[in-house]
Structure formats: C-alpha cells, structure tokens
Amino acid sequence: MAIEFxxxxxxxxxxxxxxxxxxSSVTLEGVIPQQSRGFQVDFxxxxxxGxxxxxxxxxxxxxxxxxxxxxxxxxxxxxQWGKEVTVTGTPFRQNQWFKIQFIITRQGYKIMKEDTLLCDFDHRLSPKKIRFLEIEGDLQLKKVAFN
Structure with a gap:
C-alpha cells in the first residue's frame, strides 16, 4: 500500500x-532545494x-x-548557548531527498541519516521537558513522525 505525503x-x-x-524517536523526511542555505530543527x-x-x-x-x-x-x-559541536563532511546535499531520525537514548541523541549513524549529542537538558518541535529554513518537509 502506497502512502502519499x-x-x-x-x-x-x-x-x-x-x-x-x-x-522514543522523531523522524523527518523531505527535500533540500537546490538553492537552500540550510535549515534547523529545535527541540x-x-x-x-528565552x-x-x-x-x-x-x-x-x-x-x-x-x-x-x-x-x-x-x-x-x-x-546562553552551550559549546557548539560541528560535524563536517556530512552526506547532506542540495537538491536531494533526506530522512533524519532523532533517537532519544539514556546518554543523549543518536542522529541517523538514511538509517546510518550521522552523530551523537549528549544530553545537556532533560528531553522529558521538551514540549515543541520547531523546523525552519530552506527545505520542503514531507513527513514528521513521532514514535
């Protein structure tokens, strides 16, 4: 059965x-347009x-x-912002479909792209108090799923 988003x-x-x-996890799927300058996801x-x-x-x-x-x-x-962590050489490209999964673990977040580990980010604040997901920037969002 095909599902269209x-x-x-x-x-x-x-x-x-x-x-x-x-x-628990949050999965995002979409397309990064060719002229995209980027996007951000805030939990x-x-x-x-503030x-x-x-x-x-x-x-x-x-x-x-x-x-x-x-x-x-x-x-x-x-x-105030904490210490920024940078991941270079990532597989994100403009004019390309993407699937990102944020998995909440005991230690932090496992961030997957296309079912491959992209990076980890240790908890600095409790994920239990997260009340909003915010996505902004240059992307075409096709699916958001909470598991």
Missing part, C-alpha cells in the same frame, strides 16, 4: 505535550523567547552548490 508548511511548529521518553521547552532548547540541529550550506553541508549541534539554557 502532503507537503508540510515551513516554518513547522508542533506541540509535544508529554515530552520525549527514552527510546524546545517552550515557544517563547525558552530552553535541549537540542538544536542545524544544517548549513556554504560555498559551491556541490559542497557537503556542515551540521552543528547545540543547546540553549539559562539565556
């Missing part, structure tokens, strides 16, 4: 009333200025269109 509007905001439990405690963000996942394209993306990971708490 409608395009979801970006920016995308979705409430997560119970937070995220260990071993946030609230939808107000709300804590346990995880910001940001994909940035710089330079030539064929250049691989730079992925940065960070968290925001007590009105």
């Amino acid at each position: 409608e395009t979801l509007k970006v920016p995308y905001y979705r409430a997560i009333p119970r937070g995220l439990d260990l071993e 946030a405690y609230g939808q107000f200025l 709300a804590s963000i346990p995880l910001r996942f940001k994909v940035s394209f710089e330079g030539l269109l064929s250049s691989p993306a730079i992925v940065t990971l960070n968290s925001f708490a007590d009105s």
Whole structure:
C-alpha cells in the first residue's frame, strides 16, 4: 500500500505535550532545494523567547552548490548557548531527498541519516521537558513522525 505525503508548511511548529521518553524517536523526511542555505530543527521547552532548547540541529550550506553541508549541534539554557559541536563532511546535499531520525537514548541523541549513524549529542537538558518541535529554513518537509 502506497502512502502519499502532503507537503508540510515551513516554518513547522508542533506541540509535544508529554515530552520525549527514552527510546522514543522523531523522524523527518523531505527535500533540500537546490538553492537552500540550510535549515534547523529545535527541540524546545517552550515557544517563547528565552525558552530552553535541549537540542538544536542545524544544517548549513556554504560555498559551491556541490559542497557537503556542515551540521552543528547545540543547546540553549539559562539565556546562553552551550559549546557548539560541528560535524563536517556530512552526506547532506542540495537538491536531494533526506530522512533524519532523532533517537532519544539514556546518554543523549543518536542522529541517523538514511538509517546510518550521522552523530551523537549528549544530553545537556532533560528531553522529558521538551514540549515543541520547531523546523525552519530552506527545505520542503514531507513527513514528521513521532514514535
């Protein structure tokens, strides 16, 4: 049985009333347009200025269109950003379909692209208090799934 997905509007905001439990996951699927400068995914405690963000996942394209993306990971708490973690040489490309899965583990987040481990990010704040998923930037979002 084929399932067709409608395009979801970006920016995308979705409430997560119970937070995220260990071993739960969030899967995103979509297309990165050819002229994309990048996009970001925030797992946030609230939808107000200064709300804590346990995880910001940001994909940035710089330079030539064929250049691989730079992925940065960070968290925001007590009105300041933590130490940014950079992942270079990632498999994200413009004008390409993607599937990203964020798996919440006891230690942190396992971030998968196309079922292959992209990177890990240790918990700095509790995922249980996450109440919102926010996605912004240059992408065509096709699917968001919570498991």
